Amino acid sequence: MEEEARSFLGSFVEEFPAALEDGSPLPVSPLSRKVTLEELHGESLELGLRLLAARGAPAGLSALLCQAALSQLLQNDLSPFHCAQEAGHNQEEEQPVVLLQSDAVQRLFLTKLIEVTLAWHQDFPKHPPSRFLHCSVHAIKNTRRKMEDKHLALAEFNQLFGIQSGVDCAYYAVFDGHGGVDAATYAATHLHVALSKQETLQSDTATAFKSAFKHTDDMFRGKAKRERLRSGTTGVAVLIQGQQLSVAWLGDSQAILVREGQAITLMEPHKPDREDEKQRIEELGGCITFMGCWRVNGTYAVSRAIGDFDQKPYVSGDADCSTTQLLGDEDYVLLACDGFFDAVKPSEVPHLVLDALHQSVDPEGGGDATLEQSEDTVGLRVAQQLVSHAKAAGSSDNITVMLVFLRPLKQLLAQNSSTGTAQDAPQQ
Structure with a gap:
């Protein structure tokens, strides 16, 4: 290196x-x-x-x-x-x-x-090596007029922020913008920075994540006011700290964990028709109406987001977060926007990934699958094939898929693509 x-x-x-x-x-x-x-x-x-x-x-x-x-x-x-x-600024109204x-x-x-x-x-300085995780990501505009998704894969979280905690941290996020790409771009640029500055990052990651989402929303409010921006974005972000995986989210972008070929639910997306979201909005004086899909006050099809300030607080800027201990037998974590999950059920993901892995290393299907190509090359193709599958399944939305592999691909290839269970795969 x-x-x-x-x-x-x-x-x-x-x-x-x-x-x-x-x-x-x-x-x-x-x-x-x-x-x-x-x-x-x-x-x-x-x-x-x-x-x-x-x-x-x-x-x-x-x-x-x-x-x-x-x-x-x-x-x-x-x-x-x-x-x-700028001329005309009223200092009495605000700082x-x-x-x-x-x-x-x-x-x-x-x-x-x-x-x-x-x-x-x-004079090249010496730096300790960091944990490396293979990441496969692919994003397409699909049939939409504009691409409003953004994503960030940052395996070098500690190095970027000069964090010397002794615990390797890696950060991954997918943002699905609507009404323009400004909010998604802003979140992809600033959320991880806000997270790095949270005092509770090491001791209470959930609180740190929630505060970082809220702070990013507040920061974007200032920019949106200055530049007259009206966009919003959902988002899902994952932070891997040693053997702890935390996922935080706003809206209907999602992350799932796959362990030994089985999909593990990490979160429940925020949708307007979710009973607790519906109740929260109605208690604030808002309403949920069906106009092709369930919408908040007849406008946005998401109930939580960064931005969308014309519908705050009905469209909430408060994120949720869950934390999972990694046991060493996890295969990967997948993050994707609703353009993927509207066409693909989470339970389908393990089979699709294994099939994509086998297809990537043995495209002709005529022999034993081997990793003659680099794992980077093989891994990149997996996300591409998942995106293609979602499009073929009927998704017309922007699609972004990101897989973070938690163990070597050769171990995943030992799994049976028809059952999704491990076959004599060595444990990590």
């Missing part, structure tokens, strides 16, 4: 041998034109990871580089990047929000990133 990292650093410093020149175009575009100081954290990390990934950087190295560059950025005086306060010019401040961040890269190329 160190050899791969050194090789990347060498190629990167050839492309960026010095700081970016003033006035030169940025090599990657920021997400926003203006950001608050709090939003700068997530947007800078997203920008840096995107830049490095496009150049083939090892994921662990990317996280460490971005974390180091952001730490240096935040030590600078950022007041020169402040935007002028003015300090906004930064994204292009200018992100130029400084990228300069810090280049400086760190140059320094590490000369």
Whole structure:
């Protein structure tokens, strides 16, 4: 791994041998034109990871580089990047929000990133290896006019945030936007940052997750007001801390765990016709009506979401969270939006995954399945085949599927694809 990292650093410093020149175009575009100081954290990390990934950087190295560059950025005086306060702002009504010019401040961040890269190329620091989990993800627009799903796979959670707890953490999330992609993009950029800052992250992950969802919703409220945005997003996020798996969610995106070929329910999606959700909304003075599907006050087909501020509090921003101890015999956790689960039952997933695995390694079906190809290549095809199955089963929505494999694929291939049970598969 160190050899791969050194090789990347060498190629990167050839492309960026010095700081970016003033006035030169940025090599990657920021997400926003203006950001608050709090939003700068997530947007800078997203920008840096995107830049490095496009150049083939090892994921662990990317996280460490971005974390180091952001730490240096935040030590600078950022007041020169402040935007002028807009005319007509009534200071008596609310505290003015300090906004930064994204292009200018992100130029400084990228300069810090280049400086760190140059320094590490000369003197590469030692870093402990992190736990690696194979992740397979695939997303399609399908027949919809726009793609409003977003997702994030972050096996290097600790490295990205400089967390030294001694427990490896990995974060995965799928967001299903509606009314535009802004809320989904915002959640994919900021939720994990908010989670990393929760004091209870190690001691009470459920409380940390719920607070992070709520804080992200509050942050997006400010952006939506400033920029007149009206979108919303459901979301499901998984944090794996050692042998503990926590899943938090808003709305009808879902995650399921598969253990020895059997689907394990981790959560119950928030839908308007769910009895407790219906009661909550009606007690607030709202109503649930059927207009092709069950909707909150005749509008949104979800009862909880980030955004959708025109229907708060009926569409709640409060997430739920559940925690499961991993025993070592788990196969994988699957996260997906409703575009998948509306067409595929959770009980069908184990068979579909095993069939996809066997098809990936033995597409002709003429011999014993082997992993002659890399596990990365085989794993990536699994999500593609699940998405294709959901589309063929009638889904017309955006579809995103993410699988996080919790044990080697060769063990999963030892399972019988017709029964979904393990056959002499060695335990982890």
